Amino acid sequence: MTMQHAEHPEGLRDHIADVLTRSRARTGVLTDGIDEAELVAQHSRLMSPLVWDLAHIGNQEELWLVRDVGGREPVRADIDQLYDAFKHARANRPTLPLLDPTQARGYVATVREKVWDVLARTPFEGSSLTKGGFAFGMIAQHEQQHDETMLATHQLRTGAPVLSAAAAPTVAAPVTGEVVIAAGEFTMGTSTDPWALDNERPAHRVTVPGFAIDAAPVTNEQYLAFLDDGGYEREELWSERGWAHRKEAGLVAPQFWERDPAGRWWRRVFGVMTPLRPRQPVVHVCWFEAQAYANWAGKRLPTEAEWEKAARFDPNTGVSRRFPWGDREPDTDTANLGQVHLEPAEVGAYPAGVSATGVHQLVGDVWEWTASGFEPYPGFHAFPYREYSEVFFGGDYRVLRGGSFGTDQVACRGTFRNWDHPIRRQIFAGFRLARDLRKGEGE
Known part of the structure; x- marks a missing residue:
């Protein structure tokens, strides 16, 4: 609003x-x-x-x-x-x-x-x-x-498909690489958005060390390289809890992926088997899978504060925007939201939605796992009832940011916080990676 x-x-x-x-x-x-x-x-x-x-x-x-x-x-x-x-x-x-x-x-x-x-x-x-x-x-x-x-x-659900939508946008060449975000303060959260929920409040200043963040979410093609390199068999890439869950749950690939006898990968999308689209963000992975991939890639998941700074902070004005592209409401040029498509768009499909720092698709397509647990902001006040947020603080939850193709714009903004257990895969979740800066980098 x-x-x-x-x-x-x-x-x-x-x-x-x-x-x-x-x-x-x-x-x-x-x-x-x-x-x-x-x-x-x-x-x-x-x-x-x-x-x-x-x-x-x-x-x-x-x-x-x-x-x-x-x-x-x-x-x-x-x-x-x-x-x-x-x-x-x-x-x-x-x-x-x-x-x-x-x-x-x-x-x-x-x-x-x-x-x-x-x-x-x-x-x-x-x-x-x-x-x-x-x-x-x-x-x-x-x-x-x-x-x-x-x-x-x-x-x-199983059975005949009942939902339909236009195919998500494609790109001639995917967005790749990293964006360096300089160290410094920014305003996290909001005290002015009239429809923001209690866990998004209040606005507060946060100092974030310099970091690099991927310009786009991790794609199916990139994730497939992890899988082909034995990512699900290499215990050293997983946390102790993550490895125990991988074995107990029998994880061998993202949920809804299937490989045919010829070795080609397919993905079930609302009852329809479709060839794996390499340039789409990977979806239906749990936090433990995202963490293992990050270890394999030599990087890490971004913290919640890093994610929000990359999404909202404009280094030219020092202002935190409502959305990566500014304060105007999302539309079909800026983000893949609202069940307009039944899948993520390929990375780089929304250049009008890029952040002030040059990061793509921070809103829409896939919820992005962060490294952070779900905790209250300084000065938090439960409103209008404790059960919306407060009872979940400090539990076994990880924060997700940015919304998915299934998120409506009314429930998605740069300050919006989602959370779930680290084992969950049925949600429309993917991730992007971040890393600490090397000495002298970003100066």
Whole structure:
């Protein structure tokens, strides 16, 4: 959201209506194209049945917008416990007395009709929840985050393909090489973005030593060289935990890669087997795999602060931008976002989205694993509830940055933080590498 929207209530109201409408249209694409049996099935114990996600989206919208912001009577108070993500693990959700697909669709439609009335009557001032339309932005982001989760469920399901999209852009020559980022302070996080979530706040100054970072994410071709060099058999490249997980999980290649009898690699993409595209960023690798590759390449994963400095800092002005290319919202020229494509674009496909320091595709395509654990910023304040971020701090999580082709622009900006366990591969995650500067380099 732009500050212009925040300063003009009717423009803000229209913007909120647009992002809520876009979110619901995408939810429809992900839930309307498959039959009821597939909606209620659990396609992986890592994921909820799609029908749970659908009703959960409506329940969160009811709790925050209909009841809290709007002060209205509950639509279905009897189902709050069923759709509380902290009360029921994903693996157990199919056993719950969930709303069936018809009931779930009816419920989310009823809630949305009430939300339109709440939106028309809400002044965007006073309460921290309504100032700048925060609660509406939070709910739009929540729905889009679950849409990306449902997209990951579609990738895990078997059966005939049900999703389609245009092929992601190609390039004549991929972006290669490194970019040197000079040592110094920059502003990390935000205190002004009205829809930023609590873990992105507050803005604070961070000093980062000089470092080099890859101009593009690691590609399939580059990762294949690691695989061909015995990367999955060489214990010395893996951490102790990583090697134990590699053996226990039987990891031999990124998830959804398959090799045919002729030795050619293929990748399953939403039910379609496609030849491995060498210039695309590698996707569906866990943090341990990324770390092993970095050791093989003689580099390391960037810290979260390094990633954000490369993405946001403009050395010419000393200002941290909202996005790598500036403060304007993403579009199809700057980033691969919003399920426009069902795969990453080849590296170098978005020259208009390059950062001020010359780093490509920091937003969209693939979430990028960083070396950092998920911790609060100095001065962190939980808002509007502890369970969004605070309960995850200090756990066994690694931060991911930048969003993927399945991330909507409302849930993606230079300050946005994602986190997951280091073993997770079903998410749309890849990585890029960084390294310390050698003596005299970057001076």
